[in-house]
Amino acid sequence: MAGIYIHIPFCKQACHYCDFHFSTSLKMKDRFLIALLKEIDVQKNYLEHENIKTIYFGGGTPSLLTSIEINSIIDALKKYHTISADVEITLEANPDDLTFQKLEELKQSPLNRLSIGIQSFFDEDLKWMNRAHHAKQAKECIVQAQQIGFKNITIDFIYGTPTLSDKNWLLNLETAFHLNVPHISAYSLTVEPRTALAGFVKSKKLKAPDEEQASRQFEMLMEQMALNNFSHYEISNFAKEGFVSQHNSSYWRGEKYLGLGPSAHSYNRITRQWNIANNAIYIKSLDENKKAFEEERITTANRFNEYLLTSLRTIWGCDSEYIKKYFPVAYYDHYIKQSQIYLQQGYIQQHQAILTLTNKGKLLADKITADLFFTEI
Ligand code: SF4
Numbered sequence: 001m002a003g004i005y006i007h008i009p010f011c012k013q014a015c016h017y018c019d020f021h022f023s024t025s026l027k028m029k030d031r032f033l034i035a036l037l038k039e040i041d042v043q044k045n046y047l048e049h050e051n052i053k054t055i056y057f058g059g060g061t062p063s064l065l066t067s068i069e070i071n072s073i074i075d076a077l078k079k080y081h082t083i084s085a086d087v088e089i090t091l092e093a094n095p096d097d098l099t100f101q102k103l104e105e106l107k108q109s110p111l112n113r114l115s116i117g118i119q120s121f122f123d124e125d126l127k128w129m130n131r132a133h134h135a136k137q138a139k140e141c142i143v144q145a146q147q148i149g150f151k152n153i154t155i156d157f158i159y160g161t162p163t164l165s166d167k168n169w170l171l172n173l174e175t176a177f178h179l180n181v182p183h184i185s186a187y188s189l190t191v192e193p194r195t196a197l198a199g200f201v202k203s204k205k206l207k208a209p210d211e212e213q214a215s216r217q218f219e220m221l222m223e224q225m226a227l228n229n230f231s232h233y234e235i236s237n238f239a240k241e242g243f244v245s246q247h248n249s250s251y252w253r254g255e256k257y258l259g260l261g262p263s264a265h266s267y268n269r270i271t272r273q274w275n276i277a278n279n280a281i282y283i284k285s286l287d288e289n290k291k292a293f294e295e296e297r298i299t300t301a302n303r304f305n306e307y308l309l310t311s312l313r314t315i316w317g318c319d320s321e322y323i324k325k326y327f328p329v330a331y332y333d334h335y336i337k338q339s340q341i342y343l344q345q346g347y348i349q350q351h352q353a354i355l356t357l358t359n360k361g362k363l364l365a366d367k368i369t370a371d372l373f374f375t376e377i
Contacts, residue, residue, distance in 0.1 A: 001052075003053060007059055008057060010026050015130050016206075017158070018195060020060065026064065028280065033072075035282060035286040041080065049081075053087060054250055055087060057089075060092075062093065063092070070109055094116070103145050113150075115154045117131075119131055120164065152243060155183075161189050166216065184225070186238070188218060233249075252314050
């Protein structure tokens with residue numbers, strides 16, 4: 001089983017915090033779509049003919065595409081891949097694109113999951129982030145998507161924003177519960193290098209996010225989600241029963257995936273590839289039958305670190321027996337030695353051979369994982 005990710009590299013405007021690859025000019029959209037269809041053909045063997053269980057349109061802003069354009073991409077994928085009958089097809093969408101008419105058109109397509117970039121239900125936060133939508137649109141598009149028949153909906157939130165009080169963070173979550181959204185992804189605001197936000201923080205035009213606020217709001221998030229019967233199945237992801245993201249879970253389970261479009265990454269257990277993060281060069285490369293990606297072969301250390309990074313973030317955890325069976329003994333010894341420290345301090349818990357992060361450990365997930373990494377000398 002494998003997944004396909006399609007990166008749509010266009011946005012209406014640049015959110016201050018964002019470091020994804022995108023252009024705010026849509027001038028190249030048609031040429032990009034031609035290049036993308038060509039890439040689907042060029043990369044048809046990368047997944048070694050595995051069944052496709054998930055297709056994910058990410059970005060950028062995939063909801064800038066028309067439903068005709070989305071259908072043509074799905075049709076091209078069907079031409080070269082065997083698609084499972086129960087395939088999950090997700091479209092990332094922004095509220096300002098999701099008019100009633102657009103939602104109706106999307107419902108006619110094979111898409112069966114919407115991932116809506118809500119971020120907050122408060123205009124003050126949305127303005128601070130430089131989002132293109134308003135709070136009213138955020139609520140309306142969820143209600144309308146449900147009326148039209150989309151059941152599998154996930155929304156994104158950002159917490160730790162200087163404008164977001166604890167009270168409003170709780171209200172954001174309550175609104176999502178009230179709207180009966182079955183899946184929520186919530187991310188702590190981070191200041192990524194080379195973003196507008198990094199520049200504003202450096203020049204003191206905007207306040208840097210407060211780590212204590214972010215930790216407190218993460219704890220509030222975990223508490224509220226548990227009270228409302230969401231499973232905390234990955235650090236940033238929460239789902240009602242039956243609504244776990246199949247696509248993201250396949251990344252965390254180490255399954256193969258093919259990434260198409262500028263900046264997209266691919267992995268087939270033998271190599272990792274990353275496409276050029278430049279729309280013009282991506283289009284030109286495909287046009288001239290040149291490679292639009294770089295690649296590396298997966299080393300044992302890569303594979304081990306990847307396994308830790310993905311498994312420890314999830315409810316399914318890291319399996320010591322798996323490490324013992326599939327990695328050299330030095331890796332296993334290192335893993336046991338390092339994990340003992342965090343086990344004793346209550347950051348990790350053990351159930352038989354499985355290690356998972358405790359709630360306290362989830363606050364330090366990146367540091368703990370980095371300490372368990374194996375470096376080949
Ligand atoms: S819409 Fe999404 S991809 Fe585009 S700038 Fe905003 S956060 Fe980044």
